[in-house]
Amino acid sequence: MPKTQKDFNDYNTEVKPTWCPGCGDFGIWTALRMAIADLGWEPHDFLVVYGIGCSGNMANFVKSYGFHGLHGRALPVAIGAKLANQDLKIIVLGGDGDGYGEGGNHFIHALRGNVDITYIVHDNQVYGLTKGQMSPTTEQGQPTSSTPEGVIEQPINPVALAVAAGGTFVAQGFAGDTLQLRELIKQAIAHPGFAHVNVLQPCVTFNHHNTFSWFMKRVYKLEPGKYESGNKLKAFEKALEWGEKIPTGIIYQEIRHTYEQDVSELKKQSLLRQALKKIDISKTLAKFS
Ligand SMILES: Cc1ncc(C[n+]2csc(CCOP(=O)(O)OP(=O)(O)O)c2C)c(N)n1
Ligand code: SF4
Ligand SMILES: [Mg+2]
Incomplete structure (x- = not known):
């Protein structure tokens, strides 16, 4: 059946976003809804799994299946859902x-596993929801509410x-460029495997740097065509650019078997569609007796 034409506002809920005025989360919210509208998905076609943070509060503002779990545990929930129901499109969304x-541990293992889900990270270089503590991506030397004398560790x-952990789709977007981000999200969704989109997202309240x-x-x-995203060494060069110049776009992409493709039981069909077998235990x- 042909999909009905969608508008990004079709995915609004009755709850208005509670983010601070000017927060970069608004740009990501808009880009996500635009991408989904372009794909013509119905709210029941996809699941969004959220982390805990200002970013994760988007759970209240997007009309779809949703799961708002524990801090840091969005990826294992999403992977579990995908392994149970491969037909479900799954997006994961959370903070840095x-x-x-x-x-972080789940992130590394999701990359090497290559389960077919899309992971969008609101990278605002700070813990926003809990009032401005340092995060793993806060720049060295930057004062925050938990490091008044500046962050000691390297970000x-x-x-x-x-790229190093075996990611097959690694991209970077900017919350201030909604149209580019919309396209990146669609490309991430189209990628057969684990797709990671790091979105540079200003926190106007707690990150004044x-x-x-x-x-x-x-x-x-x-620029696609000029930049070769299939070259891992070039991808590292681009990934390491930070400071004067910061690249956006698809940094690295390769096609590799997804985790699901190599599990014999899942090759047949989704677990959800398989009849329960009687197993003699x-x-x-x-x-144990
Ligand atoms: C297990 C657990 N540890 C810590 C917290 C407290 N906590 C809630 S949100 C958050 C950080 C949020 O930062 P980030 O993920 O960057 O999201 P942002 O708010 O910046 O979007 C923390 C530490 C929690 N809720 N649960
Ligand atoms: S605290 Fe920062 S990240 Fe959270 S809503 Fe406000 S501006 Fe956005
Ligand atoms: Mg954050």
Whole structure:
């Protein structure tokens, strides 16, 4: 059946966003809804799994299946859902603290596993919801509410980390460029495998360093055709650019088998569609008696 034409406002809920006026989360919210509208999805066609943070509060503002779980645990929930129902389109959305801090371990293993889901990270270089503590991507030396004398540790580079950990689709967007982000999200969704989109997102309340104007002076687009996204060494070069120039676009892409494709039980069809088999566990039980 042909899909009905969608408008991004079709995915609004009755709840109005509670983000601070001017927050970069608004740009990501708009780009996401635009991308979904372009694809013509019905709200029941997709699941969004959210982390905990200002970013994760989007759970209240997008009409779809949704799961708002524990801080740092969005990826394992999404992977579980995908393995149970491969037909469901799944997007995961959360913050830099959620995904690269408390959930950092899940991030690395999701990259190497290559389950077919899309992961959008609102990278505002700070813990927004809990009032401005340092996050794993806060720049060294930057004072925050938890580091008044400046951050001591080096920041992690999520894009380089994603390439190094075996990511098959690694992209970077900017919350101030909604139209580019809309396209990146669609490309991430179309990618057969784990697609990571790091979105540079100003937090206007707690991060007075990485502001919209700071990013706008620095971000530039990698041009498809001119930039070769299939070259891992070039991807590392681009991923490491930070400071004077910050690249946006698809940094790295390769096609590799998804996790689901290599699990024999899942090759047949979604677990959800398989009849429950009667399994005799009496021998196993006997070992414990
Ligand atoms: C297990 C657990 N640890 C810590 C917290 C407290 N907490 C809630 S949100 C958050 C950080 C949010 O930062 P980020 O993920 O960057 O999202 P943002 O608010 O910046 O969008 C923390 C530490 C929590 N809710 N649960
Ligand atoms: S605290 Fe920062 S990230 Fe959270 S809503 Fe306000 S501006 Fe946005
Ligand atoms: Mg954050």
